[in-house]
Amino acid sequence: MVARLIDEDPESAYGYSKVALRLASRVAAVREAAGFAAYANQKYSEALGEFRAARRMTGGVELWPVMADCERGLGRPEKALEMAGAPEVHKLDKADQVEMRLVAAGARRDMGQLDAAIVTLQSPELASNSVQPWTARLRYAYADALLAAGRESEAREWFAKAAESDKDGSTDASDRLAEMDGVEFVDALVEDEESDEGTRGETEAPVAAAEGDADADVDEEQVDVVREVVEAGVEDGDGHGDDKSDNNDNNDGDGDKS
Template structure:
């Protein structure tokens, strides 16, 4: 239920996770699910505690980037950067290492280090032409950092590349690109209602 609800109803997912914790707190999968539910509700201290518990039970490092992002959420970007340089990162798979890079870049931005954030995201994964599950988010983060550094021309190029890789709409790269191009979207339903109201006024 946590997995089913977490995207559309994070509060509901969190409620189920609390029930699961009461029933089976010694099960690593339950602690991990509770961590994800807390994380989705921005309860970062709670999420961090659950992720740590799951890691102790399994010995796995796959939650390391999420734990580091919780540190960011708690206002401790320096701690997140320390974790980005820890030996555990070398044990992550490629997806985990990319996620850790995203967290580290976010921590740099939290500290006002925009140029360092941009450099952090520059990698072989970013330069690759092959599309992986993480490609759209990586390109999006890079474009967003460039835009924050007032490098709008480069940012537009990378938002466009993010759109190319974003096959499941996991980012709003297309909206950001349109915004940079000065394109305005009009809600068709709202426009129709406005037109109908104008017609009624004309009749009056």
């Protein structure tokens, strides 16, 4: 549940991790999961303690970069840099070494050392044309550092490279690139809804007026029809009355004959 929720609902993931700790605190995987849940909620001191516990249980070094990043989160970038130069780094696989480089560059930036951060990110992995799982994030961090240092043209180039290699959307390189180019994205759905509301407001009065005119026309027609019916009825009544008079006259005549 921690793994399932940590990206979308880190607070709930943290709650599950606390339950897991109560049930199995001596399991390394539980301590590691609890560490990542605390890390996702920016509880860096708690996360660091859990990562250290998991490392003692397993003897592995794969948590070294995230432990260093916890030091950054606690406001200790010097400690993070010290960890970046420790022997444990040489035991990391390529992906974790790149992660450690990202943490070290971030620590340099925390200390206001922008040029040093840029140099820290310059590596064979950055220069490589092959796309690896870490490529987009490495290029993005380099572009961001260049932009912070005021090297906008170079930053734009590397944001473009980051966007090109970011197949799963792990960064917002495309948005940053568009922002630098002055491109503004508009939510077409919202714009259409606002346009519809404006159009509806403008047409309500004319439509109501038209409906009123239509009602007036219908009333006049009804009046005309009723008038015609009444007049026709009166005429029919007079005609029938004349017929009756004629019949009476005939009857009178017949009576006289009789």
